[in-house]
Structure formats: structure tokens, C-alpha cells
Amino acid sequence: MNFESPPQPQINIESDFQDFIPEEFLSNPLEYFEKNGHNIKPGVKHFDQKGTFEDPDATKDLPVWHNSQNEELHTVGKKVNITKAQVGKSGDPFHEYSVMEIAKEFGLPAPTPIAKVEHNNEYLIIMKKVEGIRWTDEGMKPIHESNLTDEDKKNLLSEAEKMVADIAQKYERIGLHRKWKMKDMIFEVDIPNKKVLSVIPTDWEGTEINTKELEEARINKV
DSSP: OOOOOOOOOEEEEOGGGGGGOOHHHHHOHHHHHHHHOEESSOSOOEEOTTSOEEOGGGEEEOOOEEOTTOOEEOEEEEEOOTTSHHHHHHTOTTHHHHHHHHHHHTTOOOOOEEEEEEETTEEEEEEEOOOSBOSSTTTTHHHHTSSOOHHHHHHHHHHHHHHHHHHHHHHHHTTEEOOOOGGGEEEEEETTTTEEEEEEEOOOTTOEEOHHHHHHHHHHHO
């Protein structure tokens, strides 16, 4: 009797990170993700008002990875919901990964893509972890618990909104269109000096890629 061997995971790793990937991840990336990851977002699985399935278990911090020189790599894994937003519309389970690659191509802020996985009809993307705060009640605890005045906090919000608006324009010019919600950004904030230093957009599943505008941007870049 012939028994078919179970399908092996297909893992595509960016060249800069080949030396960081642990053997346990390579042998079974989805099991590694479930076993070793820690949820980033609180909450429970539910359907939102639009009928979209929201799963806080889908995005996890992974253990710190090391290369042969013992350098550290902090990563985040995301299990892809293939029916959600532009991921479902495009039919590309790695739609978000493609957006991050385009951002990198144009030098725009986004998480750095590390690897993408296909295994047993499930999909996983790995990206470099972005340190900072989200502009949510939970994420802003360091600001709320600081000695900043209400006026200081108002000024920080205004500064953050201007930075998001500026980045939005740069993305729109290359054909990447999305809703620019503050909660979907990660901000580096110098609280003692009352300054927003940088912003990195995340959560790209709702981003539309206008291929005509993108190609024009590539031509103009050259």
C-alpha cells in the first residue's frame, strides 16, 4: 500500500534573513507560529459589522531569532485571512507581502518582509517587528501615564496626524491606496521631549494596488 507523504511547507525567505530562521520553524512553520507566538492584539474571535471575521490569534510576536553571529531579529507572524479585504479581492494570499515589498522598493516606511509560507492550504507571512506605540487607548498607555499635559498630548496628536497625512500622499502617488487610520500605524514617540519621531503603517490587507499608477511611478523613478 502506498502512502502519500504529507505536503512540505513552501517557504520563501528574503536573502538578508536566511541565517536567522530556526530549524523548528523550517520543519513546521504553522505549528511553530501557534506554539511559540504570543498574540499582539487583545480580544476574542468575532465577526464585525461588515461580516468580516476578526481574529486576534492571527497576528503574533514570535521568539527572538539569532543568526550565526548571534545578532538578534525580532519578528511578527501573521496568518493570512484569504477572504479579507483586498486579499480576498485580489486572490493573492500574499497581497500584504507584495505591498511591503513595493514600499521597500520606493523607500517608504513599512515593516520589513522576511518570509512567506504556504502549507496545507494555509498562508503565513513573517515581518520584522516594529517597535513603538499604536494610537489606541491601550497602546497610548506610556503617554497617558506620563507627566505630559493635555496640551502636550494634543500637540503630539496633531504632529502624528500631519506625519500620517504626509506619508499617505507619498503612498497614493505610487498607486497604493488605503484608509489611513491612526490605529493602524505604529509611532515612535520621544515622550520626554514631546516629539513624534516616525510613523510606520501596518495592516496592509485593505490596501488597493493600482497597477497603472504603480508602473508610472516606477518609470518616473528611473
